[in-house]
Amino acid sequence: MIRLDGLAKSFGGVRVLDGIDLEVPVGERIALIGSNGAGKTTLFRCLLGEYTHDGTVEIAGRAPRKHRTEVLRLVGFVPQVAPRLEMPVGALMRYVADVAGAEVEAMAAVADRLGLDVSAIARRPFVRLSGGMKQKLLIALALGRPTRLLILDEPTANLDPAARAVFFDLLVERAAGSTMIVSSHRIDEIAGLVNRVIELERGRIVLDDTVSDAGALGSSFAVSIETARREPSFARAALDWGLVESEADRWTGAIAGPDRLRFLGFVARHAGLVRSVAMTETTRAGETVG
Amino acid sequence: MRAPVDPTPSEPEGAPRGDFLVGFSATFRLEIAEALRSRWFAVYAAVFFGLIGVLLVFGLTESRVLGFTGLSRTLVTYIQLTMAILPIFILISTVRSLAGDREAGVFEYVLGLPVGIGAWYSGRFVGRFVLAASPVVAALIAAVVYGVVRGVKVPWLELGFDIGLVMVMILAFVGLGFLISALSRSVDTAQTIAFILWIGLVLALDLVLLGALIRGRLAIEGVVAIAMLNPLQVFRTGSMLLFDPQLVLLGPTAFTVFDVFGRVGFMVWSFVYPATLGLLTAGLGFLVFRRGDLP
Numbered sequence: 001m002i003r004l005d006g007l008a009k010s011f012g013g014v015r016v017l018d019g020i021d022l023e024v025p026v027g028e029r030i031a032l033i034g035s036n037g038a039g040k041t042t043l044f045r046c047l048l049g050e051y052t053h054d055g056t057v058e059i060a061g062r063a064p065r066k067h068r069t070e071v072l073r074l075v076g077f078v079p080q081v082a083p084r085l086e087m088p089v090g091a092l093m094r095y096v097a098d099v100a101g102a103e104v105e106a107m108a109a110v111a112d113r114l115g116l117d118v119s120a121i122a123r124r125p126f127v128r129l130s131g132g133m134k135q136k137l138l139i140a141l142a143l144g145r146p147t148r149l150l151i152l153d154e155p156t157a158n159l160d161p162a163a164r165a166v167f168f169d170l171l172v173e174r175a176a177g178s179t180m181i182v183s184s185h186r187i188d189e190i191a192g193l194v195n196r197v198i199e200l201e202r203g204r205i206v207l208d209d210t211v212s213d214a215g216a217l218g219s220s221f222a223v224s225i226e227t228a229r230r231e232p233s234f235a236r237a238a239l240d241w242g243l244v245e246s247e248a249d250r251w252t253g254a255i256a257g258p259d260r261l262r263f264l265g266f267v268a269r270h271a272g273l274v275r276s277v278a279m280t281e282t283t284r285a286g287e288t289v290g
Numbered sequence: 291m292r293a294p295v296d297p298t299p300s301e302p303e304g305a306p307r308g309d310f311l312v313g314f315s316a317t318f319r320l321e322i323a324e325a326l327r328s329r330w331f332a333v334y335a336a337v338f339f340g341l342i343g344v345l346l347v348f349g350l351t352e353s354r355v356l357g358f359t360g361l362s363r364t365l366v367t368y369i370q371l372t373m374a375i376l377p378i379f380i381l382i383s384t385v386r387s388l389a390g391d392r393e394a395g396v397f398e399y400v401l402g403l404p405v406g407i408g409a410w411y412s413g414r415f416v417g418r419f420v421l422a423a424s425p426v427v428a429a430l431i432a433a434v435v436y437g438v439v440r441g442v443k444v445p446w447l448e449l450g451f452d453i454g455l456v457m458v459m460i461l462a463f464v465g466l467g468f469l470i471s472a473l474s475r476s477v478d479t480a481q482t483i484a485f486i487l488w489i490g491l492v493l494a495l496d497l498v499l500l501g502a503l504i505r506g507r508l509a510i511e512g513v514v515a516i517a518m519l520n521p522l523q524v525f526r527t528g529s530m531l532l533f534d535p536q537l538v539l540l541g542p543t544a545f546t547v548f549d550v551f552g553r554v555g556f557m558v559w560s561f562v563y564p565a566t567l568g569l570l571t572a573g574l575g576f577l578v579f580r581r582g583d584l585p
Contacts, residue, residue, distance in 0.1 A: 048402040050584040069309050072404035079402070084394035087324040098316035099405040125327065138399075151402075 001026045001149060001179040002047070006055035009042055009203075016042045018203035019055070024179060026148075029171075031190045031211075032183040034200035040183045041080065043200070044151055047181075048077060059149060073100060076142030080153035080183070082126075082134035089129070089137065090122035096141045107144030110170065111136060114163050131158040143170050150180040156190075161241045161263075165220075165256035168193065192219075192258025219257030219281055225267065226250050226276040234270050241266065249275075254282070313405040317413025318420075325421045330383050335425035337379075341371055342429040346436055361437045362445045362533055368433070369452050369529045372426060373522060376456075377463045378488045380422050384467030385480035387418070393477055398585035407584070411576050415468055422460045427453055448532040451557075455528050458564040462521045465568030465575070472575035494520045514546050521564045528560025 002024035009017040017039045024030060032040050045051045049064030049071065057063060064071040085092060097104045108118045116136040121129065129137065135158040142150065150171075156164050171180065171193060184190045187197065191211065199207035227234060227249045235245070241263065243253035255263050260279065267277055325331045345364045391397055401410065430453060437444055466487065474480035492498075494516050508516075517523045527547060535553065551559055 045398065045583075045585060050398065050401055052581075052583055069313070069404045069406050072402065075402070075404075077399070077402040079395065079399050081395055083396045083399040085396055085399070086328060087320060088327065091320055091323045095316050095320045096403060099313050099403050101312075101404075 001028070001060060002181075003058040004056065007043070007046060007057060008054040009039075009046060009051055016203050017046070017053070020203070020205060022198070022205065022208075024181070026179055027176065028196055029180040029194040030182070031187060031194040031197045032181055032200065033187050033190075033197065034183075037202075038200040039203040040200055041153060042203075044077075044153055044181075044183070047151060048072065048075065074148045075151060076145065076147035076149070077151045078135075078138045078142050078153060078155045080157070082131070082138060085126040087126060088123050089118060089126055092126055092137075093118065093122075093141065096145070100145050102145030107140045110144040111140035113166050113170065114140060114159075115166070116140065132160065132163070135159055136163060139167060139170075143174070148178055150174075150178060150182075152180065152182045154184055155182060161255065161259060164259055165242075168256045168258045190258070191261060192256075220254050221257060221260055221263075221279045222252070222254050222282050223263065223280075224250065224252045224276075224278045225274060227270075227273050228275050229273070231270070231273055234273055237266060237270075257281070310406055310409045313409030314413040314416075317405065317410050318417045321414050321417025322421065325417075330386075331421060331425075334379060334383065334422075335428075337375065338372075338425045338429040339432065341375075342368055342433045346433060361433070361442050362448065364433060364437075365430075365445065365448060365452060366530075366533050368430065369456070370526070372456060373459075373525055373529070376422075376426065376459065377491065377522060378485075380460060380463040381467050381470070381484040381488055382481060383422075384418055384464055385471050385474070385484045386477060388414070388468065388471035389474050389477045389480035392471075392475070392585065395585070401584045407580050408576070411468075411579065415464065415572050418467075419461060419464045422464055423457055426456055426460070430456075445533075451532050452529055455525055455560060455564075458561050458568070459521060459525045461568035462564035462571075463568070465570070465572035469571040469575035469578070472579040491520055491522045495523055495526065510546070514550060518550070518559070519563075521567055524560050524563055528557065531557055531560070 002022065004020050004022040007017055007020040007022075008015065016037075020043070032043070034040050042051065046053050046057050047059065047064060049057075049066075049068050052065070057065070059071045060074055062071050064075075087095075093104050093107055096102065097107065111118045114136040116133055118137070118140075121133070126134065126137070135155070139155060142152075156167060159167060180194075182190045182193055191197075195211050197207065197209050197211055198205055223243070225238070225243070230249060238245075238251045241253065241255060243251040246252045263279075267274060342364075345367055391400075401407070430449070434444055434449060467484065470480050470483045470487070474483060517527075531553065547556055
């Protein structure tokens with residue numbers, strides 16, 4: 001699906017991408033990790049045909065810089081920082097649908113699943129939406145149209161747990177035919193989404209490994225937490241995770257598999273309060289795995 | 291509810307026919323939709339409607355200034371004031387919009403969508419031109435309607451000529467704005483270049499050039515060449531030509547204008563030159579933009 005051959009990019013005298021060779025077969029899901037300035041966003045912009053570069057970039061056998069519309073019709077992109085678009089939400093959706101040959105209704109349906117009612121905000125300028133709403137809308141615009149490659153730059157940074165779970169479901173639904181590259185500073189954010197990890201450092205690939213992991217995309221976990229006492233801040237966070245207080249000081253619920261490391265982070269932050277914690281992998285129907 | 295999305299499109303094909311038109315019209319509509327909600331456009335439209343309103347209130351028919359009366363006088367005054375306001379307004383708003391979008395991450399997102407760069411660029415260019423022209427022309431038409439209702443004689447020929455001149459001047463400055471935006475990586479740089487350009491054009495108007503001529507700092511051929519390549523001066527002279535066929539208001543400069551171009555020749559030049567300048571600079575801006583990094 002993607003072929004990079006000696007991809008290099010410099011700004012002034014600074015070499016941001018330094019001869020990257022990479023083959024990504026159809027269906028692969030890649031975590032692109034690295035610290036700030038490692039070259040992740042530059043790599044994405046080269047894939048989107050936005051940057052001039054040395055070396056070769058091919059998506060589905062074509063150079064995105066030269067065959068923009070044909071290649072980008074196959075690509076859904078969610079940027080790390082939401083653009084400061086002044087246009088109303090409805091106009092933005094119409095625009096994306098027009099140029100991508102997609103349906104506004106399909107994008108609205110994806111937004112609806114993420115918990116965003118676009119009909120209520122259609123006339124509101126995009127720039128005035130909250131961070132979470134912007135992220136949901138950008139995801140809906142990328143996933144609400146037929147694409148074969150998803151380029152997701154920190155896609156879950158502003159999503160609440162419920163929206164993240166739906167987002168993971170959406171990725172599962174298109175996992176078979178789609179290739180995906182997700183970037184993050186932290187591997188725990190996206191480990192469950194992917195089957196290959198690539199780490200960039202100073203514009204070079206320093207790690208390229210496959211991932212075989214329980215709790216992968218599509219799984220979920222039944223969780224139960226018992227606390228020593230009732231703490232309002234914990235209760236608020238637990239409710240955000242979709243947990244319910246099934247009995248006094250005992251919280252139960254389900255979380256998406258790819259969210260489990262993030263969930264354990266939440267538990268760790270309240271370690272002094274937690275008396276016991278249990279996580280059991282389940283099927284989507286709620287049956288225990290294994 | 292499940293989203294009815296087929297996530298597996300077919301293999302990429304060649305660019306379908308009509309791709310350009312789809313991208314162009316979608317970008318054009320978006321440019322208009324965005325501007326209609328923006329503050330700059332509201333202020334811009336209010337300035338020109340306010341201007342024409344003030345001119346009508348302060349005497350449509352009663353007074354005579356330098357031989358002009360009635361609606362002709364209003365038109366002449368409006369056109370001259372337009373020349374003072376329009377170029378800087380267009381330059382600043384255009385470069386702020388484009389360079390601002392680049393800084394705000396809009397280019398990164400929008401140009402990551404399947405829209406051709408040519409379709410996107412030309413959609414924005416035409417959209418910007420329509421946005422810049424519509425309040426100016428609409429205010430003129432409002433003045434004419436008011437004049438007709440009041441029973442004042444409408445100078446149709448002069449009106450049509452001046453609307454045409456305003457349109458090509460707008461085209462010239464939108465084109466310059468797009469070139470400056472393509473050359474600049476930040477709003478600050480773009481605004482500074484736009485402002486310096488405008489100052490330079492104002493300094494190259496006839497009165498300043500006349501001063502340089504009197505002091506013997508420039509040869510007359512050089513002065514005339516500068517004046518005739520200055521879109522502001524071309525507009526200024528052209529707009530006077532129908533109301534003041536001998537260009538009496540311009541003084542001795544008029545002799546040179548008529549010697550070099552002739553009356554009809556200058557009328558043609560006052561249309562062709564700004565239009566060519568606008569299209570050429572916009573085209574050059576496109577080439578610069580397309581060759582470099584887009585965001």
